[in-house]
Amino acid sequence: MNIGLIGYGYWGPNLARNFDANPDLELAYICDFSKERLKAAAGLFKQTKLVEDPQILFNDAGLDAVAIATPVSTHYDLAKKALEKGMDVWVEKPMTAKVEEAEELVELAEKSGRILHVDHTFVYTGAVQKIKELFEEGELGDLIYYDSTRVNLGLFQQDVNVVWDLAAHDISIMNHLMPFKKLAVSATGSSFYGNGIVPKALLTVYMDNNTLGHINVSWVSPVKIRQTLIGGTSKMVLYDDNQPSEKIKVYDKGVSLYETNEELYHLKVQYRVGDMWAPKISDHEALSYETNHFVDCLQHRKPSLTDGAAGLEVVKILVASHESLRRRGVPVDLA
């Protein structure tokens, strides 16, 4: 099977390296409008055709799939063309800039029977897989909250706010772990630097069953924090992506309510505090695992774990949070 990569900027080289290393995939094209970037690619991928115009890929009837790693505003057009040509598609996150675009791509992929895969890389890490596994084994009980802090100094972007950049990771992880109906989003933040870009924001996602998502993202923190708390009724998880080992800690801690005859209150709160446990997690490179999964989907014509529907869900929340941010936290419906 062969694939063509469009976009060789910040993330593209990682895709190229992983596609090239995959035994079942041939990296047929790298496409970028920058001659300089193509030159850099030339040194690494000898067998790959380097082109400036994506149309060349779409015109190659022998090409099985394309990967799109260009700015988000161009995702829709490129993905649409590829799907229309009968190609399978790997597209970077977020899938599109607008909900309607995402919906159209999902529909198009379905109609044409093509694979539409969105690169929500974190879903393919050993850490997130382990948390999912713990939940599915019933270890955590019911999930009641997702609370993430993803802050650092840097990579301040010019055209999108921090929610589109950093919160997209958390939303995809949260959606994967908590496939519950999302009801509404409230988002708050401010533009400190006079360029209209919000570099720091809080997000709240209301879900079915009173489940809650709290997400804190920032490009203007003096320290790097990548810390996620996941509350279950049986156990609670601390997922600290900064740790070189022990990324996941499972706490046998919880709260329970019991009825009481006391005059003042009907319900009393009780705490349970037990052991902590840090399961060994696989240390595979997420992108390599994801590439294998993509190839597997192509070969067996089955939807990817982060398919168009998953990508659409993330776009919906991003768009709604953008709207809420503008209105200082007014909750925006996702129904």
Add this chain to the structure above:
Amino acid sequence: MNIGLIGYGYWGPNLARNFDANPDLELAYICDFSKERLKAAAGLFKQTKLVEDPQILFNDAGLDAVAIATPVSTHYDLAKKALEKGMDVWVEKPMTAKVEEAEELVELAEKSGRILHVDHTFVYTGAVQKIKELFEEGELGDLIYYDSTRVNLGLFQQDVNVVWDLAAHDISIMNHLMPFKKLAVSATGSSFYGNGIVPKALLTVYMDNNTLGHINVSWVSPVKIRQTLIGGTSKMVLYDDNQPSEKIKVYDKGVSLYETNEELYHLKVQYRVGDMWAPKISDHEALSYETNHFVDCLQHRKPSLTDGAAGLEVVKILVASHESLRRRGVPVDLA
């Protein structure tokens, strides 16, 4: 000077110990409706009268001041009586349950020339004092955000949500460090346990000059985090109250914008990354320092650092966040 303490429950014993230890203060009374608690006090404070009825204190014309450490719903009545009797007042945080009550107490204290002090203990810690000092020396530049995470497992309360309990600390610290006009509050959270109490919430306080307060509080976290980031245009501070030493780290880091002729963007972002510095901070007991300050205010008839006006400001934000919480994040005006 002598003082009577009303309420000898969770926090009262700390007040009693510090009042008793202060050379300029005599702990004349301890009042509590529980005979058992009074018995516990009897073992420690030999010279102190132990009574069940607060009226006994109000009737003692020789009593200079009272301290009120009872449930918040009773603060207003007790403080009002004391002020009307011409006594100076120390009241626990939050000052009152309603904005109108707080306003009335402030007015009453002003009219009667009495000291009205609210126990926002954190303001008197060596750490917060040092941050204030750094700001006043110009070390931090302009302050642009306050971002705090104050979570742990426990002390789940039956009658108030987590905002009234934990966020009250952060709001008082933030107000002390950022005495800017507060514009609006957005708050989000959920009641997971079916008792109507919100044990986990996010708060956003919009201030003048685009300054932002982000506060994350929870009683249902498996780990204890007490971490505050304070962003300045010159330097940024990490205040980690869990650390036994190096509680404050000052980062010579920042972001600046500069004009550019590039086609796409007018402004470019630049990072500055320099040294980190952990100033030595005083390790005095905050409550002891605060007691000294209170005595000093009484002796020199000057307003306390956390006077009625400061207490009112906190109550306003708490009440507004309660309203916003109910409405899923709709911003509530503070004007």
Add this chain to the structure above:
Amino acid sequence: MNIGLIGYGYWGPNLARNFDANPDLELAYICDFSKERLKAAAGLFKQTKLVEDPQILFNDAGLDAVAIATPVSTHYDLAKKALEKGMDVWVEKPMTAKVEEAEELVELAEKSGRILHVDHTFVYTGAVQKIKELFEEGELGDLIYYDSTRVNLGLFQQDVNVVWDLAAHDISIMNHLMPFKKLAVSATGSSFYGNGIVPKALLTVYMDNNTLGHINVSWVSPVKIRQTLIGGTSKMVLYDDNQPSEKIKVYDKGVSLYETNEELYHLKVQYRVGDMWAPKISDHEALSYETNHFVDCLQHRKPSLTDGAAGLEVVKILVASHESLRRRGVPVDLA
């Protein structure tokens, strides 16, 4: 049962508080040559006789036991007198300054059927008890090393080197966990400050079965470290006494050798890396637990967990390490 305490300096007040709080023990006397210290004690222990001369205790035929919390050079004389008077004895660590003194006390206690208990407090912590328990359940396999770092700035002593002060803790923990025959000690260090006192030292204890003890102690470290690694053939333990929670982490990690046909080597090394686990440990106050244990020994006439024999073992290693330190690491036999 009643007890008299001799020595009310640094540690004595902790003993007094715990003896006083124990329901089966009456704190009959506190003895100290300092009038000032006795006055401080007077405020806290109303029923206790305060005396300056220890002889008064020895003359009281109704006194069941004495606790000795004086400088180490006086332990022998005081303990001997108490044992000769038929009293049970609690003595601070290290038991004596000389091996012969310790041996004589052990013999005397045995002959007279008295309890001789040495206050190696760490043995009674929840953490050390949990490690012992893990070992006894076979969780750790065979123990192969004890490696401890116990350093900080301060409490620099004038009359003994750092080994007598800090390493005594580690030796008692190590002996408790590893009751193997101790063969020899090598110790190294230096006196930096011109007062002849060694404030920083390394200790190696050679034990049977190639088991090794490595101990690093210092009064001149800028940071406080209390970190012990305990190597087992099945699992390994990190015991970090600085952590407020998760003091003990059990690592399912290890090394194994297997035979190979390769030309160069007969044995190959293989690593095993699995989960980590932080068992919940009891958070009792060690001294309170130890007091209960002491009372239990007195009531049931059974030897304490840290009896004279255990105390003697520690003294032997301390004396030998003193000698080795003087000779720059030459191993000194313990046989």
Add this chain to the structure above:
Amino acid sequence: MNIGLIGYGYWGPNLARNFDANPDLELAYICDFSKERLKAAAGLFKQTKLVEDPQILFNDAGLDAVAIATPVSTHYDLAKKALEKGMDVWVEKPMTAKVEEAEELVELAEKSGRILHVDHTFVYTGAVQKIKELFEEGELGDLIYYDSTRVNLGLFQQDVNVVWDLAAHDISIMNHLMPFKKLAVSATGSSFYGNGIVPKALLTVYMDNNTLGHINVSWVSPVKIRQTLIGGTSKMVLYDDNQPSEKIKVYDKGVSLYETNEELYHLKVQYRVGDMWAPKISDHEALSYETNHFVDCLQHRKPSLTDGAAGLEVVKILVASHESLRRRGVPVDLA
């Protein structure tokens, strides 16, 4: 200038990459007896000749320098041949297996006017450079101790003990920071696994002026620790190589003695506790910096910072510690 690399095993590829990337250096040869390794190199270095026999390099009169990254037992022969051919030499640490071999190479290099550089990489890190700089600026006062813990699980070697592997790093850093006369070494350890290899050891290096080096190395620790304390009379440094940022912390802490008239002691100890400061350190790749330095030495015919004499000093301490280890800590003279 051109260079040939002999040995393309564990470390060789790092050298090749850095030599190749250096604008003033041409990687003319890679030599290894393994065809498989040469094949791996072929994919990366197109212009480089790949050979199995080092003699080919020695016979190439146009070759300026060779780098030797083979097992330590072969260093002497290869370096000697290169020097005799008039080539400059880069040799991996430790320089040789025997003191006499090292001495001979130093002499040979001197006589022939060739550069003999030993790859003690840590000396070229931003962290060690910064500590050296702080010392030279007088910030630390006199240095009184070096205390390092370098432990982890893994890379257990078959032919040398852990001192030759891990302690070599610490000795080179210590020698660089503390260019004082080394007097004696005491080393202790044990072979737990029945293969005669010591995987865990303590080292003490006695230096002039009572300065002390304490080094703890292990291949059998469940956790990875890379922590060095450096004591100065003015300030103290914590160098934690595991930290992604703030690798160096400078503590304004210290101990001072003062005379006193007290009866018991002539000298009293006083502590000073001030700020902590984490200077920004350069995050260059050490090997890249070192390659530049090597090229600079070649071009300007000046000795390298880690020249043959520095390499010899390390070998002397390693050999002495091997002897002391065998004798259970007996100090071995370095004079």
